[in-house]
Amino acid sequence: MAHGADLLAVLARHSGQPPQPRAQLATARLLAPTEHLFDAQEDDRLAYALAQILSHPDLREADSVRWLSPVAEAxxxxxxxxxxxxxxxxxxxxxxxxxxxxxxxxxxNTDEPPCSLTHREAVLEELARTLAIVAPYTA
Incomplete structure (x- = not known):
């Protein structure tokens, strides 16, 4: 999982490909049944890859949050x-x-300032709404 997340982050930096399939791939991996609790910072690494995906300049707002729907359902x-x-x-x-x-x-490995997600506010709102399902005290 860790190396797959790293690969996804590298692929996300290539803007010639649409970001939606990559976000869907990450979602499918998160929702796959497993007994393995992440223990090699896979959660951080996959979150970084998702942030890379969600920073794609051509990403539409609806697509920046659509990938969270299956997570909310689960x-x-x-x-x-x-x-x-x-x-x-x-x-x-x-x-x-x-x-x-x-x-x-x-x-x-650069001196560039941090960049924002393409639709930062929409993503933050949908993340909060999705996490509130499992942690209602955060709503």
Whole structure:
């Protein structure tokens, strides 16, 4: 997962490709059933890749938040009890993405200032709404 997230971040920097399929790929990976709890900063690395994707200059506002719909649907199926690994991994990834969206995305190994997500406010709002499903005290 960690190396796949890193690859996704590199691919996201190539603006010649549409960003939507990459965001959908990240979503599919987050929602895949697993017993593995991220333990190699996969959540941070995938959040960074998503931030790269969401910084694509051609991204439309609707597409910048659409990828969160399946996550919200999956969160709504939660039941009391132990949190499944996929859900914990997804929550942690979205929380890190919220930090990156809020503070800006720093470019690794450059002196460039942090850049903002293309539709920062819409992404922040939809992340908060999605996370409120599993953490209602944040709403």
């Amino acid at each position: 969160f709504r199926t939660g039941e009391p009890g132990a949190v499944p690994a996929w859900a914990s991994n997804t929550m942690r990834t979205l929380r890190m993405l919220h930090v990156l969206a809020h503070r800006g995305l720093s470019r690794r």
